[in-house]
Amino acid sequence: MLPAYASLPEKAWFWLFRIFNVLVLLFLVSPLFAIVPLSFSADSFLVYPIRAFSLRWYEAFLTDGEWTRALMNSFIVAPAATLIATVLGTLASVGLASREFPAKSLLMGILVSPMVVPVVIVGVGAYLFFAPLGLTGSYLGLVLVHAALGVPFVVITVSATLAGFNTNLIRASASMGAGPLTTFMKVVMPLVAPGIISGALFAFATSFDEVVVTLFLAAPEQMTLPRQMFGGIKENISPAIAAAATILILFSVALLLTLEWLRGRAERMRTRKA
């Protein structure tokens, strides 16, 4: 709060600063505010002003075979990619955190490169590499590339958590007779769980809204929700897209809150205080 002795410029700054913060937040979420009301429009076009409200586009979304298949596909591909990315990314971070690991920064660079390289290049590359192997137009191919795109997030968050890790805990565990695997499961995992959870969340989100690679790799059977929306916009701009978007937003918020709650719990475990 503002102290009693604040001068006029201090008071002015105090309020300006707050107004500015609110504007920044609005800027970040305004695209969401734009799309949500349109999903409740009775109109057949994505336009303001809304003349009548209805749930017809939700009905259309949930009864249309293409949309429901896309929804299903997203819920197959994203969790599978997340699982692979989380396991591999966590293991890589633990390895990279060890003191005597050779060529650490080179490997780190390779591991996070999918995040830096333009996704189009990843898409083309994956297509050219997978085509002779028969992996284009398959769930496996899509899951593998999405996992690769998710790994950098896991590596970065888990490495950050491990950077503050007291390695004497590992030594203490070993001195009491625990082998490396037991030490990892009983000591390292519970303590880096907040990093693993955050990384998994980012990996999931990456796969869940990925369009470009999916454009290259997915056959119609593997259409994911974002890919379906993308196609929908090009062909017929139906407000069913707005309904799909609203459902995605709700789901993402729920996911974020759940994982944040989990992460907070794990974080408290890590630094348990009175």
Added chain:
Amino acid sequence: MSETQSGDALVSFRGVQKSYDGESLIVKHLDLDIRRGEFLTLLGPSGSGKTTCLMMLAGFETPSHGEIWLDGKLLNRVPPHKRDIGMVFQNYALFPHMTVGENLAYPLKLRKLSAGEIAERVKKALGMVRLDALAHRYPGQLSGGQQQRVALARALVFEPKLVLMDEPLGALDKQLREHMQLEIKHIHERLGVTVVYVTHDQSEALTMSDRVAVFKDGIIQQIDTPNALYEAPSNAFVASFIGENNRLDGEVVSVDGEQCSVRLGDGSLVRAQRAGAEAARPTAMSIRPERVRLGALAAPCETRLSARLIEQIYLGDHVRLRLALGPTQGFMVKVPISDVDTAWQAGQTLDVGWMVKDLRALAPQDA
């Protein structure tokens, strides 16, 4: 028992060397036998290689050269978790996500003891460090001293052959530290476990240990009982590192048996106990401040000189006096309060005396 270890040695270092970078040796040459049941302290200034020695024994560092034996087994190829060595770390290394009770149960669960026995042993160990009421707290909810005791209990609860402690009291305040020194010493006496303790605090080493190994630059300078280290340091470094010490430099003129004559910088001759000094060579002589007599009390002493009093510092039970003796400006003398003459004044010249056996002529060494 292996041929390479003598009967009562639990741990033996044989020609151990350690280099981290392949160039400079952090541990230059270590031959050390640690006896079963003893409390051995590695004492030395920071950077002298104490932790490195401990880590090699625990298995977290590998010797570049040489062998380490534990109870007749060559340790070099045994991983840390198969060595059965308890460890106490400076910052305790308690698992923050487990309660005190779970921390103590951890090594017991790994040994697949029954739930009943685990509960029993955890209770006993907590009783030993007087923390019975705190089994359900998390480490973050304890004070530094309490965490320290949990760490101690955890290192002992699985009854290892050997317990290593690396500056375990370094983070505590002075009063608590002195209290814990005695507590650890008593626990050691009660359990009879072998302890290797690392510290850079000489009074801690003297208080707790059966034997102390004094380290400097990766070499053991002297390994002895606290008493012998203090009363008979074998070189100038040990003399100055353990307790307070006055140093007088000179050259040995003649040697006869246990004693020798030494010419001081100002030309005067004194007799000293020979402890490493050689004829016609420079020597660093050492005498403890409390072994010097002043004024009338110097009269019966074997060696008598005179010195100018520079200042007196009153410390309640004793007075410290700084004198100029020949070229030495900082010659310290400790006099019990009952022996202090109130007539002493700064600037005054006083008689200074000591017994020959208390002035030890050592091989010189840069300390």
